Amino acid sequence: MSEMKTAAYICQGCGISDRLNTKQMVQIAQKEGKMQIVREHAFLCNAEGVQMIRDDIEKEAVTHIMIAACSRRAKTEAFNFPTVSMARANIREGVLWSQPEIEAAVEVTQDMADDYVRMGCAEVKKMKLPEGTPNKAQNKRILVVGGGVSGLTAALESAEAGYEVLVVEKQGELGGWARQLWKRVPSKSPYTDPVDTGISELIAKVTQHSRIKVYLNSTIAQTDGAPGRFQVQIATESGATTTEEVGAIVQASGFTSYDINKLPELGGGKIQNVVDQAGLERMLVAAGGQGGALRRPSDGGEIKSVAFIQCAGQRDESGKHLPYCSGHCCNTSIKQAMYFKDANPGIDTVVMYTDLRTPGMGEDFYRSAQNKGVTFTKGKASEVVTSGNSCDIKFKDLILNEDSSIQADLVVLATGQIPNSGVNIELAEAAQGETKPISILNLTYRQGKDLPQLKHGLTDSHFICFPYETRRTGIYAAGPVRRPMDIAQAMEDATGAAMKAIQAVENASLGRAAHPRSGDLSFPIVRLEGCTQCKRCTVECPFGAIDEDEKRYPVFNESRCRRCGTCMGACPVRVISFENYSPDSVGSQIKAVDMPDEFSEKPRILVLACENDAYPAIDMAGMQRNVYSAFVRIIPVRCLGSVNTVWITDALNGGWDGVMMMGCKHGEDYQCHFVKGSELANYRMSKIDDTLKQLGLETERVASFEVAITDIARVPQLINDYVAKIQEIGMSPMKGFA
């Protein structure tokens, strides 16, 4: 782009000119903002106003525009000028609607609007139009790791959508767990009987598909690259490796059944007539599926009664077994009890549960089992012992509140699912446990070989907000590796992950960001000559987007990047920036405000608000006319993780009286859109006290707050309380030096 030509537009609409002196704002944009063109308009977002801006862009070759009107979150369709850089001064929600319409407030309200005009002018001059990364990658093939129900579904869905697919399966046959099942829980009406798994048809569709290539007996020896250009080495059992290039990866590595031998008190591994759910399926497949024809494993005797013990080694509070619920096991036990009842209604089947959880349409299936005469007992089994050729189950009846026992010829334990997540990259090698997990993807990423885990070893980044999303762009988890689930859920999950993978390859080919800043063309640019190789960016990037080269400089992989700016916030020498968001674009706003002197009784509080939750909450507070102090100046940031400490020191040196940082909830049950951003910001800010003390300032002058998007009433209160506290402490002694 050639010469910069700036223009500012001040809107008078929505009552702005009734309460504010827009003439004065125009003068400020001209004299202090040094904008080359400054115009006022009575109704800027109408066709005429928008045309006025368009004309300036076309005829006057304006390249940078500052619009002082409503919030940047409003009227985005009208103020859509993709060919120029744009800053928005939030006069409507941020000033007009959040300040009281009283005589005493007129002066401070005008101060606020004037400052936002100054800040907007300062910001836009530091912005550049994002041109998109030159490193666009065009490979659109999708690699699916795992050939079970999830993997096969993901492969088929992607191939049907027109994408080439590679399926890599460790075993010699496709089908995974589903192949070992006699039947599955029904997924269609009437939900009354177990149905065929359908796995053979699924396998046939995948193997016969012209766009799907299957590697059996194979594992991933190495994964290198980024979305649109992953280099994957596929190792076969014989030791030979093939290198394939793919655009995105779906990891559907499934689960391992919880080891029944870890439950000796329930007879696991000790009593022959005690099996797990998978074991019963194997017995049935071997017997040709006749539940009535099954014989007792111990002596080949007739099976007259079967007991199913739910939550065996699951939902365990003692810390010995799995803490979570695997979701599928109640329906699975109901299905297995039906195997027996359908074959011979005379066989007694008892399902012993503490809470029967039947997701999906499982309630109908449960009712059907009750109709068939399966008995459901609410109780907690404590011990299974042999008694003759059958088993004696000791349990606590939770309805009758008494210790009881029942006899059964066969006991089936509903053990849970353990995700095949590979290596936990957040643990040291020594802490990986007695059986060191084998890496699934063998990533060459600086941050570790496998996908980061959320909790309980599950490969996910947020169960509710971002399903399938992992913290590695272009790699999506599907099926029980992500969250315990049954076949129906796994198929839905796989379809979702396939769609994510398709988005990823398409975005990568255009050089655009993926979720949550979908479509963003800006990307981090590093001025390597200033880099001190401190590695903070490579360590802190929540998405593992930054590697290191042989000289230990950071290597940015733009298509892995989510554009949160955590690297920019981390960089102590401030060499990382985006074209339209940089240490300078925010820093210049901080310096642009008109700082009243120490005796003015007008403190200035800087609010750095996360654009995902806190900033919308503040906007909505304005919409609801929730009044907050006129002494704050609010700057939206991409994520609190992008907040560089230089902004804080600049603000304090510049005479600001306090800094409020508003970000999303972090830690357990985090709500940060970039997973670790707000947590990192919180950590960095915990270290800022020393800086404050060096400056001779009170530590209260910098404070962090967790704000949710729903905190519409709370945010004004937070602001007012903080301003009151700063007024109590007194004005900053730093005023007038900058």
Next chain:
Amino acid sequence: MSELNTSTTEKYHNNFLREVEENVEEGEWVKMCMQCGVCSGSCPLGAHWAHPPQELFMMIRAGKREAVLSSDSMWMCTSCYNCVVRCPRKLPITGIMHGLASYANKLGMAPKIQPTRDFSLQFWKNCTRTGRVNELRLTLGLYFNDGLMAGIKKGWAMRNIGLGLLKAGRLNPFELFKGHSCKDQQGIQAMLKKAAEIEARRKHSTH
């Protein structure tokens, strides 16, 4: 233990649930209970039951035959139908309670001193005799249920109400001796006989 009771015990061994399904009115619904406890929580008299409905259903499944049939819990049901309205599984709980009570009575296992049972038996006897309820006889029968002295005491306590009814022509003392019956007394007897036949047939068909 009555003869009937002994024979059914033999027949069902421990499978009390099946016995209930086949012999108790609406008993086939017991297996559909999902143990949510809404019935027990909804019962206005729940606090007075030794075993609220949810527990009775669990006891049936657990084979606690003696404890269920000799319990006075189901006799506490006032037929308010609150539980039936609220049951998410649509169980006719009120019907099952009366079915269980009736079955226990038939087997001779119902508690011997139980006001609801006493009243029910007297009422049934009273109204099936003539096809009409003889109020005076029913009232006096209840008064003297606990003995002569107790009956006289209760009658004395209620004397003013009785005199009031007499003066207003709402109480005819001669009813005590003969009483009037419905027009077609034989018809009533035939209907009751037929109903008993149908009931027996229904149970037979589920076997």
